[in-house]
Amino acid sequence: MNQTTKVKNVLPVFSITDFPILQQKVYGKRLIYLDNSATTQKPKPVLQAMNDYYEKHNANVHRAVHVLSQRATTLYEQAHEVVAKFIGAEAEEVIFTSGTTASLNLLAYSLCTDLEKGDEIILTEMEHHSNLVPWQQIAKEKNLVLKFIPLTKDYCLDLRQAKKMITTKTKIVSVTQMSNVLGTINPVPELVKLAHDVGAIFVVDAAQSVPHQSIDVKKLDCDFLAFSGHKMCGPTGMGVLYGKKHLLQKMKPFHYGGGMIREVRWDDSSWNDLPGKFEAGTPNIAGAVGLMEAIRYLEKVGMDNIEDHEHTLTAYALKKLSGISGLQIIGPASNPPTSLKQPTLLRGPVISFVIEGIHPHDLGEVLDKEGIAVRGGHHCAMPLMAKLGIAGTTRASFYFYNTDDDVDALVKAVKKAQELFG
Numbered sequence: 001m002n003q004t005t006k007v008k009n010v011l012p013v014f015s016i017t018d019f020p021i022l023q024q025k026v027y028g029k030r031l032i033y034l035d036n037s038a039t040t041q042k043p044k045p046v047l048q049a050m051n052d053y054y055e056k057h058n059a060n061v062h063r064a065v066h067v068l069s070q071r072a073t074t075l076y077e078q079a080h081e082v083v084a085k086f087i088g089a090e091a092e093e094v095i096f097t098s099g100t101t102a103s104l105n106l107l108a109y110s111l112c113t114d115l116e117k118g119d120e121i122i123l124t125e126m127e128h129h130s131n132l133v134p135w136q137q138i139a140k141e142k143n144l145v146l147k148f149i150p151l152t153k154d155y156c157l158d159l160r161q162a163k164k165m166i167t168t169k170t171k172i173v174s175v176t177q178m179s180n181v182l183g184t185i186n187p188v189p190e191l192v193k194l195a196h197d198v199g200a201i202f203v204v205d206a207a208q209s210v211p212h213q214s215i216d217v218k219k220l221d222c223d224f225l226a227f228s229g230h231k232m233c234g235p236t237g238m239g240v241l242y243g244k245k246h247l248l249q250k251m252k253p254f255h256y257g258g259g260m261i262r263e264v265r266w267d268d269s270s271w272n273d274l275p276g277k278f279e280a281g282t283p284n285i286a287g288a289v290g291l292m293e294a295i296r297y298l299e300k301v302g303m304d305n306i307e308d309h310e311h312t313l314t315a316y317a318l319k320k321l322s323g324i325s326g327l328q329i330i331g332p333a334s335n336p337p338t339s340l341k342q343p344t345l346l347r348g349p350v351i352s353f354v355i356e357g358i359h360p361h362d363l364g365e366v367l368d369k370e371g372i373a374v375r376g377g378h379h380c381a382m383p384l385m386a387k388l389g390i391a392g393t394t395r396a397s398f399y400f401y402n403t404d405d406d407v408d409a410l411v412k413a414v415k416k417a418q419e420l421f422g
């Protein structure tokens with residue numbers, strides 16, 4: 001699967017031609033896609049699998065004996081197994097949702113049912129709105145206390161503060177494993193221990209981590225973990241909620257309706273086994289097929305290869321970008337480790353920056369005309385922007401198909417923008 005062009009720092013275990021969308025030109029320039037934190041591009045096997053599903057197997061799951069329904073059911077169940085194996089879980093611990101946001105909303109409502117006035121939920125100052133607003137709203141309704149672990153000046157979590165804040169009053173700790181703004185990778189195992197020492201539940205927002213590194217939920221010992229298929233070569237509208245079996249069994253269902261029941265009487269109902277109990281209604285079957293194929297694709301490329309490639313790429317980008325005068329990196333500025341042997345990683349392949357005198361939206365427009373797709377704005381983290389005293393950043397976020405050439409093009413285009421606005 002080797003690439004033929006002489007592009008610098010190419011991951012040699014896949015072909016860029018697998019990604020039809022990346023073969024196009026925009027404004028006559030090669031498309032350079034650096035908005036992977038928002039969503040990733042889809043390789044042909046994923047598109048093919050979803051197309052095949054609709055062309056050959058489409059039926060509703062669980063409800064009929066006919067051959068198509070049996071095939072659809074088998075594929076849907078297989079998808080649970082493939083996802084479970086990918087994160088080190090059991091198939092019944094994997095609930096399909098529409099995405100990280102849906103998974104976190106489910107948790108906020110279900111886990112807070114029995115909480116009482118004054119109980120505390122601990123988040124961090126770097127959370128995406130999806131891991132903030134659901135907890136905030138339920139906290140307001142139930143008079144719960146929300147606290148935020150602060151950042152150090154190096155854009156990491158202040159663990160000394162975390163130790164002080166996580167107490168016997170804490171019932172839930174919910175933390176992003178990798179910031180979608182700063183790129184910071186948080187020390188989840190240490191935080192899990194702090195939470196478990198006081199009997200609190202630990203939730204991981206893994207929207208930005210599962211696509212980029214091997215995750216083993218049993219090793220992490222987290223209680224719940226949420227992620228989205230579309231950020232890892234899969235389709236939109238398809239996400240995952242992992243939960244420890246004994247906790248999912250104790251929880252009340254979140255949505256009621258078909259598929260999630262065992263028996264319904266006029267006056268009461270009982271619930272299906274896991275994961276069905278949390279998957280009411282007709283699920284996103286094609287989405288499950290697409291996610292399963294995306295995982296197979298990522299496994300072929302190799303999660304360790306992906307992690308390693310992205311480290312060197314991010315190190316290169318940090319070095320090049322920080323060499324531009326007037327540009328400030330908003331996130332850990334040091335290079336990530338270049339070897340997988342390094343046990344603790346400081347940051348992932350997301351680089352936010354601000355440039356003196358250029359608004360992120362204006363910069364985004366100039367880069368777009370150069371064929372470079374980045375994102376400018378608050379990145380669904382308005383409180384973090386307020387804390388940092390900035391309106392927004394420009395964010396370049398990489399995936400395994402990006403190369404040093406993409407970084408060079410970005411740097412060149414940023415310099416061009418500086419000349420234009422200078």
Ligand SMILES: Cc1ncc(COP(=O)(O)O)c(C=O)c1O
Nearest residue numbers: 099100101128130176180207228
């Ligand atoms: C850290 C983080 N959490 C949650 C989300 C929400 O994911 P989704 O929009 O797929 O539900 C995102 C999306 O960018 C994210 O980066």
